[in-house]
Amino acid sequence: MTNASITLTKDQIDELGRELDAIKLRVINDLGKEDRDYIYNVIKAQRALEVGGRASLYLGFLPPFWLAGTAALSLSKILDNMEIGHNVMHGQYDWMRDPALNSKRFEWDTACPADQWRHSHNYMHHTFTNILDKDRDIGYGILRMDETQRWNPYYLGNPAWAFLLMTFFQYGVALHDLETENVITGKRKLSENKALWDGIWRKIGRQTLKDYVLFPALTGPLFVSTLTANATANLARNLWAFSIIFCGHFPTGVATFTQEETENESRGEWYIRQMMGSANITGGKLFHILSGNLSHQIEHHLFPDIPARRYPQIAPEVKALCEKYGLPYNSGRFSKQIGSTWAKIFRLALPIGSQDRSTKPPAVTVVDKKLRVAA
Amino acid sequence: MTALLPKRSNRSPRRLSPLRRLEPLRLFEALATPHGVDRYLELVNPMLTVRELRAEVTAVHRSTLDSVTLTLRPTRQWRGFKAGQFVNVTVEIDGVRRTRCYSPTCSQYRKDGLIEITIKRHPEGLVSQYLHANAAPGLVVQLSQADGVFHLPALRPERLLLVSGGSGITPVLSMLRTLCDEGYSGEVVFLHYSNGEHDVALLRELRELAAQHGNVRLVLAYTDATDGDLTGFFGPHHLAEVAPWFAESHTYLCGPPALMSSVKAHYAEAGLTDLLHIEEFQPAPIVVDDGEPTGTIAFGDTTAENSGETLLEQAEAAGLTPEYGCRMGICFSCTQVKTSGCTRNIRTGELHSDPDEEIQLCINVPVGDVSIDL
């Protein structure tokens, strides 16, 4: 991560914007049967794992079957949420005009209702990525993930809150759009949440009925064994999804922005914010698929609506563009990224590092705007 | 599969009372949540569905050089059709689903429950070319229930005139076959226009029907050949010759735009518009995109002149409040169904001209007349 100040002219930024637009256009013009076959193959694998996993649990009194069933179900939920659900709901497959994979109609196998996710994630997070006080994914309203968030004694519990969020991640995500922190501070009225609550209860009801009542009951005497397996699968998915998602924006070297810095942003500047506000994880093909290709968070934030299998294909070009303009391209092994994320969670539990932003030297300067790298 | 009973009635028969399937289905749906049972079944066998209507191509037949006739076996959700109605057929072409209307050509009483559609290959047409070249037994397509008001009245009139041209033969052929199956005894004149004999889809079947039913008169009018029953384009004298009683009965018409407009003009002049029933095959309008904003935009019941701005801005200028988020094309909150017309994506330059296509309002500008389902 360079610490030197980078100065780019307006023309350079516009040029970068055009070069990135061209990459996207090329991918869009190339979309076709291969992309459809790919996502359907992932879906087939996920459904087979799910059916196989649930079937194994009928023999759940034999430990290998319980383990295999639980593992298959965990993988099924991970694929469903990451490579399928998250990406389908971004509209990555809307061009196929297949109602089963339509961004507005898709539901995923987790507690959060799809429509609320689309609002909090596709719109809020992806539009206002890493803008302080606008992107509620910075700390999810409960954690201190940036120096500029003013410290208070509540944040002494930062690691504990993070651990709880990780364990119950699906419910944390489900409650995200309620903006509870804004209700507490009076910025949002409780009544605005009524319809959201109804949706959340309905979805949680259906998910609970399936995983904790019907499937366990269908295995008769193995009720408890199946219920434990299903709970474990949900937990495994929670741990994995939390880890991948936290690696996307919180490792060391990822930049955050103030609202003033991002006013009247040009397309090129928007792209730069997306690149500097995201971090990639290196790994093998299977790892990328299980992460929903969020291991290519930079490419995903540049082009959230192109099929995720395209991210690894365009990554070398995006990286080359970053080098050309002297911009950081934050990428590292999973252990490094998750390690630095947890280090930040612990470090920011304490009041240190909470200096006023204006006293901190800029690491990257774009024309006269100051885009800083949070330590 | 239960066959469609050859009942002399217009009602579409139902296969199974929905109540009898309800209980186990509800359990399966609760287990399959949030995806739905069909999303699992289709991976094993696309013809195994609980809710969705699909059809498998069981036979492919090419009766003329530029047309193909497909026999389809629908899944059990199919509720039958009235002769003259159409179905939506959806196929995947290079990963993208494309939907087009086709009017079944068979009798609505066909005993085996299969339906038959005949597709004319258009020189630049996407779906018709694809099906003409690739349709083979085993292909599974998405199907819609039959729809459309172009069908015979429940109380059959004493005499009927069926006029068609080119591929417009399909809905009226279905009417003819249905009438024959019913034992309809009134006079039917089947007047069909084509370039010449080689161009008449299903000619053999037509001749057989006419030979077997004394009340059916087949009149073939050729515009490029002289060996037909009539020669040249439609004119009032054709009607005077083959159905002098046309002013006292109902006429059903389907064909190319030129034929349709001359027949329509003739009926309008004679004050007989009420007796003329028409079906238009609506070819996609050819759009010229010179960047100049033209046309009228309909957002549901609200209309506005095209200002050249994005559809989201134009909808808001018209006093509407459609859902939106990023306003820059990334969140898909503003997606709505464009029912007709053509739009241009300002990010990619891509033109969207299919009817009933989903588009993002914030990054699409209208090219000519556009209707949005708001």
Ligand SMILES: Cc1cc2nc3c(=O)[nH]c(=O)nc-3n(C[C@H](O)[C@H](O)[C@H](O)COP(=O)(O)OP(=O)(O)OC[C@H]3O[C@@H](n4cnc5c(N)ncnc54)[C@H](O)[C@@H]3O)c2cc1C
């Ligand atoms: C109610 C109803 C019933 C119908 N029933 C039948 C039926 O029974 N049988 C049947 O064959 N059809 C029927 N049609 C028409 C059918 O739905 C399709 O419109 C037809 O098959 C053409 O579809 P396509 O995808 O091949 O053509 P499209 O790709 O949609 O093109 C439409 C037309 O535009 C022309 N075109 C396309 N691109 C260009 C270009 N760049 N330059 C110039 N011209 C171009 C094509 O030649 C074609 O004529 C029916 C339509 C309706 C509305």
Ligand code: FES
């Ligand atoms: S408003 Fe976000 S895509 Fe149109």
